[in-house]
Amino acid sequence: MRVSKEAKKLAEDLGLSEIDAYIMELKAQLYARSSQLIKSSSLTHEQIAKKIGTSRSRINRIANLAENNISIEILIKLIATLDGKAAIRLAA
Numbered sequence: 001m002r003v004s005k006e007a008k009k010l011a012e013d014l015g016l017s018e019i020d021a022y023i024m025e026l027k028a029q030l031y032a033r034s035s036q037l038i039k040s041s042s043l044t045h046e047q048i049a050k051k052i053g054t055s056r057s058r059i060n061r062i063a064n065l066a067e068n069n070i071s072i073e074i075l076i077k078l079i080a081t082l083d084g085k086a087a088i089r090l091a092a
Helices: 007-013 018-040 045-052 056-063 072-083
Strands: none
Touching: 007 018, 018 056, 018 072, 045 056, 045 072, 056 072
16 A cells, blocks of 8 residues: 555545645644644743643644644644644634
8 A cells, every 4th residue: 555645646546536635734734733823832842722722742743743643623723822823714
């Protein structure tokens, strides 16, 4: 089995739908942005964790792109907290 790096191609390789591919891509982008914001923040990992209601160790893993099981909700909370604006914009 081939393993692709692009979400759309990976979803196709796994027999998943286009919607699944979109969700995978969205989550990857949110994850990368969260990691960037954590690393550039003046707050400690402990302070960030308290603000969004998670553990310091989880914040550390997200910063290092080492968290395997993270929800989109946590990523959105991180971005909204650290960036001070909406993590995503939905278009009708």
